[in-house]
Amino acid sequence: MTADPLAPLLALADIAPAVDRARERFDQALRHRALRRHGGQVAAEVSLRSAVASTALQGYAHDRETVRAGTITDPVLQGALRVAGALPGLTELWSKAPRQVLARLHVLAAREVVPEGELGRPVADPVVGARLDALAGLVAGGTTVSPLVLAAVVHGELLALRPFAGPSPVVARGAARLVLMSTGFDPRGLLAVDVGHHEREPEYLGAAGAFATGTPDGLRSWLRHYATAVEIGVDQLTAIGDEILAAT
Numbered sequence: 001m002t003a004d005p006l007a008p009l010l011a012l013a014d015i016a017p018a019v020d021r022a023r024e025r026f027d028q029a030l031r032h033r034a035l036r037r038h039g040g041q042v043a044a045e046v047s048l049r050s051a052v053a054s055t056a057l058q059g060y061a062h063d064r065e066t067v068r069a070g071t072i073t074d075p076v077l078q079g080a081l082r083v084a085g086a087l088p089g090l091t092e093l094w095s096k097a098p099r100q101v102l103a104r105l106h107v108l109a110a111r112e113v114v115p116e117g118e119l120g121r122p123v124a125d126p127v128v129g130a131r132l133d134a135l136a137g138l139v140a141g142g143t144t145v146s147p148l149v150l151a152a153v154v155h156g157e158l159l160a161l162r163p164f165a166g167p168s169p170v171v172a173r174g175a176a177r178l179v180l181m182s183t184g185f186d187p188r189g190l191l192a193v194d195v196g197h198h199e200r201e202p203e204y205l206g207a208a209g210a211f212a213t214g215t216p217d218g219l220r221s222w223l224r225h226y227a228t229a230v231e232i233g234v235d236q237l238t239a240i241g242d243e244i245l246a247a248t
């Protein structure tokens with residue numbers, strides 16, 4: 001039997017408890033009363049906030065209410081909104097054809113940002129190609145670790161590789177959300193992890209750089225950040241639920 005390549009990550013100091021705590025807090029938030037009758041509205045708001053946060057991490061900050069009004073034509077924002085909106089329809093295909101889905105996410109994210117001939121095409125680098133293949137193998141069933149850990153690895157690896165032209169990090173963040181949705185961790189897309197990344201942006205950038213080193217300390221730094229970002233996403237879910245109930 002082949003050893004699970006991601007299992008050693010849970011042996012890093014503090015990681016297993018952090019993952020368990022984030023999962024427990026999310027499970028508790030899923031009991032929010034707003035989800036009984038307004039789950040679709042909550043998911044739509046999470047999608048919007050995720051796209052706004054992902055765009056801000058690209059250096060294009062926009063007021064959320066202005067985005068909601070639909071008056072902003074910034075192509076990076078529009079790409080992030082398209083990615084967020086497409087995720088529910090890509091969950092079944094993700095584990096079967098991850099590289100195809102990544103290409104699709106890039107087409108959605110980078111339209112009107114990069115030349116048409118570059119849309120959906122990874123950079124022509126054999127090292128990047130090999131690492132994408134390895135990542136696809138993990139997504140397609142090559143690991144049994146917590147989906148939160150797999151999402152963190154997918155996110156961190158895609159940030160490190162930057163396999164696509166233009167807003168490749170938008171693809172990375174979308175793919176990480178897709179891991180959580182497709183594995184059943186967050187099937188309804190209720191976890192605004194990207195808001196957590198944005199709220200702790202300096203830590204996000206530093207931890208992503210640490211992950212790229214591949215050292216145990218670097219991996220631990222990224223996984224700790226990721227668990228924290230999930231907990232912030234849980235806080236967002238609760239706040240959104242409270243706001244919706246207060247308005248009804």
